[in-house]
Amino acid sequence: MARAGRQQTEALTPRSARGESVRVIAQRYARERGPLLEILHAVQAEHGHIADEDVAEIADVLNLSVAEVHGTVSFYHDFRRSPAADHEVQICRAEACQAVGAADLWAATEQHFAHREDVEVREVFCFGNCALGPSASIDGRLRGHVTIDDIATAESGWSR
Amino acid sequence: MTTVWVPADSSARAVGADEVAAALAEVEGVTVRRNGTRGMLWREPLVEVETDRGRVGYASVAADGIPALLEAGMLSGADHETCIGVVDEDPWLTAQDRVSLVRIGLAEPTDIRAYEAQGGWAGLRRALDTDPTDVVEEVVTSGLRGRGGAGFPTGVKWRTVLQARQGGAEQAFVCCNLDEGDSGTFADRILAEADPFTLLEGMTIAAVTVGATEGYIYCRSEYPDAIARLRDAIAVATEHGYLGDDVAGSGRAFRLQVRVGAGAYICGEETSMLESLEGRRGEVRAKPPIPALRGLWDSPTVVNNLLSFAAIPMILADGGETYAARGVGRSRGTQIFQLAGNIARGGVFEAPLGITLRELVEDIGGGTRTGRPVRAVQVGGPLGAYLPADRLDVPMGYEELAEAGGMLGHGGLVVFDDTVDMARMARFAMEFCSVESCGKCTPCRIGSTRGVETIDRITSTPAGAEGRDQLFVLLEDLCATMTTGSLCAMGGLTPVPVRSALTHFPEDFGGSPR
Ligand SMILES: Cc1cc2nc3c(=O)[nH]c(=O)nc-3n(C[C@H](O)[C@H](O)[C@H](O)COP(=O)(O)O)c2cc1C
Ligand code: SF4
Numbered sequence: 001m002a003r004a005g006r007q008q009t010e011a012l013t014p015r016s017a018r019g020e021s022v023r024v025i026a027q028r029y030a031r032e033r034g035p036l037l038e039i040l041h042a043v044q045a046e047h048g049h050i051a052d053e054d055v056a057e058i059a060d061v062l063n064l065s066v067a068e069v070h071g072t073v074s075f076y077h078d079f080r081r082s083p084a085a086d087h088e089v090q091i092c093r094a095e096a097c098q099a100v101g102a103a104d105l106w107a108a109t110e111q112h113f114a115h116r117e118d119v120e121v122r123e124v125f126c127f128g129n130c131a132l133g134p135s136a137s138i139d140g141r142l143r144g145h146v147t148i149d150d151i152a153t154a155e156s157g158w159s160r
Numbered sequence: 161m162t163t164v165w166v167p168a169d170s171s172a173r174a175v176g177a178d179e180v181a182a183a184l185a186e187v188e189g190v191t192v193r194r195n196g197t198r199g200m201l202w203r204e205p206l207v208e209v210e211t212d213r214g215r216v217g218y219a220s221v222a223a224d225g226i227p228a229l230l231e232a233g234m235l236s237g238a239d240h241e242t243c244i245g246v247v248d249e250d251p252w253l254t255a256q257d258r259v260s261l262v263r264i265g266l267a268e269p270t271d272i273r274a275y276e277a278q279g280g281w282a283g284l285r286r287a288l289d290t291d292p293t294d295v296v297e298e299v300v301t302s303g304l305r306g307r308g309g310a311g312f313p314t315g316v317k318w319r320t321v322l323q324a325r326q327g328g329a330e331q332a333f334v335c336c337n338l339d340e341g342d343s344g345t346f347a348d349r350i351l352a353e354a355d356p357f358t359l360l361e362g363m364t365i366a367a368v369t370v371g372a373t374e375g376y377i378y379c380r381s382e383y384p385d386a387i388a389r390l391r392d393a394i395a396v397a398t399e400h401g402y403l404g405d406d407v408a409g410s411g412r413a414f415r416l417q418v419r420v421g422a423g424a425y426i427c428g429e430e431t432s433m434l435e436s437l438e439g440r441r442g443e444v445r446a447k448p449p450i451p452a453l454r455g456l457w458d459s460p461t462v463v464n465n466l467l468s469f470a471a472i473p474m475i476l477a478d479g480g481e482t483y484a485a486r487g488v489g490r491s492r493g494t495q496i497f498q499l500a501g502n503i504a505r506g507g508v509f510e511a512p513l514g515i516t517l518r519e520l521v522e523d524i525g526g527g528t529r530t531g532r533p534v535r536a537v538q539v540g541g542p543l544g545a546y547l548p549a550d551r552l553d554v555p556m557g558y559e560e561l562a563e564a565g566g567m568l569g570h571g572g573l574v575v576f577d578d579t580v581d582m583a584r585m586a587r588f589a590m591e592f593c594s595v596e597s598c599g600k601c602t603p604c605r606i607g608s609t610r611g612v613e614t615i616d617r618i619t620s621t622p623a624g625a626e627g628r629d630q631l632f633v634l635l636e637d638l639c640a641t642m643t644t645g646s647l648c649a650m651g652g653l654t655p656v657p658v659r660s661a662l663t664h665f666p667e668d669f670g671g672s673p674r
């Protein structure tokens with residue numbers, strides 16, 4: 001695979017604060033074997049998503065091509081390319097949850113939040129909670145035996 | 161002071177265990193300790209009170225129900241409608257043959273003293289005192305086959321890596337596959353959360369045997385609790401000298417780290433996992449070369465499922481023959497069955513291979529949670545067959561299930577009642593493949609999308625309408641192409657659930673021409 005040489009940008013353009021932070025994160029893992037996924041997780045945890053400028057910084061630190069880093073980012077469902085919504089509701093759509101009504105829960109949840117732009121409803125395939133489904137994760141918190149009423153209750157606890 | 165145990169398992173937490181623990185911590189005279197789950201998930205949160213008789217359990221406790229339980233005398237182990245008696249004597253537990261799960265739920269998961277007291281590290285000590293070739297032969301003797309799905313003999317895999325190492329390979333790696341993406345499976349998660357040292361011991365035995373000094377646990381990102389628990393356990397084990405530069409005083413090194421996946425089912429396929437560990441897209445590699453010869457960074461690599469590693473400490477401590485004495489046909493030892501979906505008593509049940517599917521679903525699982533008749537059971541994950549209710553007498557073994565058109569996979573059973581629409585499940589199998597395909601081969605990537613469309617056309621075309629029969633022919637052609645033209649089992653086995661739905665439940669497709 002072709003690899004771009006180190007970009008000679010350091011002296012030319014001043015780096016943004018975000019760029020600086022991404023660089024520090026990337027450097028923290030750069031000496032490990034196969035550090036790219038670790039770096040992407042850490043950048044997303046810190047900055048909420050992985051922006052194009054982040055990809056360029058990471059590629060530069062790891063001495064990879066931008067295309068290579070971009071290819072990795074785009075392969076995985078977890079990595080987001082744009083900022084997250086204020087709230088995230090993940091519904092398990094896999095078989096064991098479907099056996100106890102996940103298809104209806106998924107449809108009802110999508111409909112419930114259709115009017116709210118600050119809520120992202122995402123499908124997930126299995127949380128490993130398959131004996132106590134339907135399963136959902138509301139703002140990162142896993143729940144079992146979930147009904148649409150539970151989701152509405154959780155929503156009412158959010159400060160708008 | 162009365163000690164009360166409340167599981168910190170993520171399924172228990174999903175139904176309120178943290179709230180229960182917090183409420184109990186407020187009660188005077190109570191010390192709350194957090195164990196892993198006992199595996200009886202339908203009873204979570206299962207609170208256990210230490211008494212003179214042993215640990216007495218209270219099932220499905222809710223935080224707001226605690227005052228009433230206290231009133232009833234819970235802290236002295238008094239009877240109550242939710243009381244299940246002494247947990248160790250519970251028939252659901254005593255009916256099991258727990259080899260790998262023997263310690264789950266007993267102690268705090270990272271209490272290394274408790275692990276030692278319960279027989280931990282005996283297998284590692286024996287491995288360190290034994291010639292690596294003999295360790296490998298012990299694992300071969302056990303008959304252990306990979307629990308991740310493919311069922312390849314673990315000892316033979318280790319032998320290949322050891323020989324490559326003895327043949328001059330400079331380095332070898334040991335990797336645990338903790339991607340556990342199959343719906344209906346959670347045994348890896350439960351063990352990692354409840355008894356992480358068993359995994360660490362199994363991996364360390366592998367490492368000292370094949371001469372690996374570095375290892376990775378590749379854990380899916382959907383398991384944050386397991387990730388945190390494993391990282392804690394690695395730190396504790398390192399501090400106590402079981403990992404690091406000098407494993408248990410042997411002078412041999414083994415450094416272990418957890419790496420986190422990023423939401424891709426295909427990264428459970430071992431070569432895709434290796435790509436991902438190396439920091440790339442999780443595209444499947446063509447085999448050969450097999451990972452045992454050229455795995456991580458081209459070095460010989462042991463890749464095993466968590467449950468395969470978890471069987472190893474006992475195999476070394478008690479001998480391969482003791483393990484092999486259990487089982488059926490060429491399926492030796494125990495399997496941790498996971499009872500999931502629409503089931504009354506869901507959880508993990510460890511039993512010798514050979515137990516029938518009907519025993520698991522009806523006797524142990526108690527039938528459906530909804531109380532309606534069982535209509536179908538999907539065995540072995542999303543690439544496994546749907547078996548109808550009249551075919552449940554099959555013994556759970558690799559060959560036995562294959563003969564019945566199914567596969568054991570990772571040991572998950574997903575139960576459906578008679579309201580299931582099997583055309584919808586067949587469509588889902590194709591949809592899942594289209595979403596999770598790594599994209600390397602056309603039959604998988606495009607075929608699955610065509611499969612969804614074709615099933616949609618079948619179910620939206622009235623029975624008897626012209627051209628409808630041709631749609632079934634088209635679907636069968638797609639299945640045949642995917643089966644023969646795919647590089648890995650993702651595309652290759654997706655037709656299995658689809659065809660089993662068509663074969664056993666044609667009425668759900670508005671009647672098929674067959
Ligand atoms: C699509 C696909 C997904 C897989 N997912 C997993 C998984 O999540 N966990 C696992 O241990 N093995 C999984 N496997 C099997 C692995 O490729 C491999 O056989 C296994 O990790 C080897 O370990 P074992 O011999 O101990 O089973 C998967 C295979 C395929 C084709
Ligand atoms: S069958 Fe599917 S998942 Fe497997 S290598 Fe081909 S495209 Fe990738």
Ligand code: FES
Pocket residue numbers: 092093094095096097098125126127128129130133135343344345
């Ligand atoms: S299938 Fe939904 S949590 Fe496993």
